[in-house]
Amino acid sequence: MIYAVVLGIVVTVLCLVTVFRTLKVKNRGDFLVAGRKLPWPVLVFTLLSSWIGAGSLFAGAENAYRNGFAALWQPAGGWLGLAVIYFVAGRARRFAQYTVPDLLEARYNAAARVMATIAIVISYTMITSYQFKAGGDIVHLIFPSVDRMTGMCVIAAFVILFTAAAGMASIAYLDLLIGGLVTLIVLVAVPIVLRGAGGWTAVRAALPPQHFQVLGNLSLNQALGYLLPTMLLLVGNQGMYQKFFSARSERDARRAVVGWIVGTLLLETLLVTLAVIGSARFRVENPREIIPYTARHGLPAWAGAILLGGIFAKVISTANNYLFSPATNLIHDVYARFIHKQAGERASLLASRIIVVLLGIFALLQATSFESILSAALYAYTVYGAAITPVVMAVFFWKRTTTPAAISSIVLGTVVTVVWRLMGYDLDYAVYPALAASVVSLIVVSLLTPAPEEAKWKPFFEAEN
Numbered sequence: 001m002i003y004a005v006v007l008g009i010v011v012t013v014l015c016l017v018t019v020f021r022t023l024k025v026k027n028r029g030d031f032l033v034a035g036r037k038l039p040w041p042v043l044v045f046t047l048l049s050s051w052i053g054a055g056s057l058f059a060g061a062e063n064a065y066r067n068g069f070a071a072l073w074q075p076a077g078g079w080l081g082l083a084v085i086y087f088v089a090g091r092a093r094r095f096a097q098y099t100v101p102d103l104l105e106a107r108y109n110a111a112a113r114v115m116a117t118i119a120i121v122i123s124y125t126m127i128t129s130y131q132f133k134a135g136g137d138i139v140h141l142i143f144p145s146v147d148r149m150t151g152m153c154v155i156a157a158f159v160i161l162f163t164a165a166a167g168m169a170s171i172a173y174l175d176l177l178i179g180g181l182v183t184l185i186v187l188v189a190v191p192i193v194l195r196g197a198g199g200w201t202a203v204r205a206a207l208p209p210q211h212f213q214v215l216g217n218l219s220l221n222q223a224l225g226y227l228l229p230t231m232l233l234l235v236g237n238q239g240m241y242q243k244f245f246s247a248r249s250e251r252d253a254r255r256a257v258v259g260w261i262v263g264t265l266l267l268e269t270l271l272v273t274l275a276v277i278g279s280a281r282f283r284v285e286n287p288r289e290i291i292p293y294t295a296r297h298g299l300p301a302w303a304g305a306i307l308l309g310g311i312f313a314k315v316i317s318t319a320n321n322y323l324f325s326p327a328t329n330l331i332h333d334v335y336a337r338f339i340h341k342q343a344g345e346r347a348s349l350l351a352s353r354i355i356v357v358l359l360g361i362f363a364l365l366q367a368t369s370f371e372s373i374l375s376a377a378l379y380a381y382t383v384y385g386a387a388i389t390p391v392v393m394a395v396f397f398w399k400r401t402t403t404p405a406a407i408s409s410i411v412l413g414t415v416v417t418v419v420w421r422l423m424g425y426d427l428d429y430a431v432y433p434a435l436a437a438s439v440v441s442l443i444v445v446s447l448l449t450p451a452p453e454e455a456k457w458k459p460f461f462e463a464e465n
Contacts, residue, residue, distance in 0.1 A: 052271070131155075
């Protein structure tokens with residue numbers, strides 16, 4: 001009963017925040033970038049909440065269940081990427097646009113904008129789809145009479161409706177609540193679960209020795225196959241840049257990255273630890289469910305209910321972020337740019353909400369095409385990381401990059417990853433051919449074509465305030 005009550009409270013709070021923020025949405029700027037008024041404490045939690053969702057709670061947990069602490073290779077990619085992000089955040093905020101394709105058109109051309117939008121839609125709707133699947137798993141664990149498919153559809157409907165309602169303002173302030181809740185309860189849950197498992201000695205005795213080794217059961221190529229897509233997704237993450245565009249100032253953007261580094265290191269390490277301890281105590285039918293299963297069966301009812309409620313809220317939050325992001329691309333980068341250039345605020349808001357609904361339905365359909373959230377995450381990360389991240393980094397770090405090189409890089413990064421999956425090859429290794437094709441084409445074509453004019457790259461290399 002307590003699990004249903006806590007879940008009901010979480011849903012009620014989410015709805016109330018959404019209604020409150022919806023009333024404040026007056027124009028497209030409010031909907032897409034929260035009026036550019038977000039202070040750094042809010043940014044910290046919205047960055048943390050959008051980054052740590054089903055990818056960590058389910059894909060990372062599935063990895064930890066199978067491989068132990070070697071699963072940390074996956075989030076370690078994000079930790080490495082954060083070092084780069086610190087130097088980019090302020091400049092991204094100064095540019096103050098709406099989307100990553102805005103950056104790419106300013107630095108390259110409209111074709112780069114469109115190609116990037118396609119890659120982002122492919123990647124982010126896949127990420128949204130496994131948030132829906134994870135939400136269905138949680139509903140099934142709390143209400144066993146509700147099958148996973150029905151739960152998934154209910155979660156999808158909920159996410160689609162309130163993402164369409166308030167946009168970025170709703171997402172950012174929901175993340176503030178959710179990020180704080182989950183961080184606090186995971187800190188409490190790990191020692192309780194460890195004690196219930198009989199202590200660290202009992203955990204080590206119950207699991208293979210490889211689960212406590214640096215590589216575990218993984219080869220170095222597999223480990224890097226987890227690390228690289230995660231790092232590349234974070235460094236070029238469209239949702240992250242959109243949060244920076246929403247910041248109150250360049251200083252707020254940079255401060256938010258410092259808080260994000262601390263929060264990510266702490267929370268992702270604790271989540272892998274929780275999954276490893278849970279795997280020593282429980283055998284589950286679906287390894288991806290080890291963290292919510294441990295919350296349901298390995299904690300006191302009050303703590304388990306709060307942790308499950310937090311996980312549920314985290315999945316909802318991440319689904320909102322990754323559904324909203326490609327919707328922003330289609331609204332701003334396609335609809336307003338090429339279809340209806342003179343659209344008023346009311347028409348733009350209506351189109352925005354319709355696109356959110358359509359993308360949400362597309363994501364739900366994708367959720368029926370896979371079982372392993374870990375594999376789906378690797379695919380989505382690789383599409384984005386190979387297609388978008390190299391050209392985004394070139395915007396800030398390589399003046400010599402040319403427009404034909406950027407377009408070829410985006411196209412090859414996307415196509416190689418999609419073909420790799422369609423051919424049925426192991427997604428653990430997809431990043432190698434996709435990233436190689438993208439980076440090699442970016443460098444070679446840049447060197448073979450005329451250098452860009454100074455006006456193209458200069459705005460991105462000016463000193464920060």
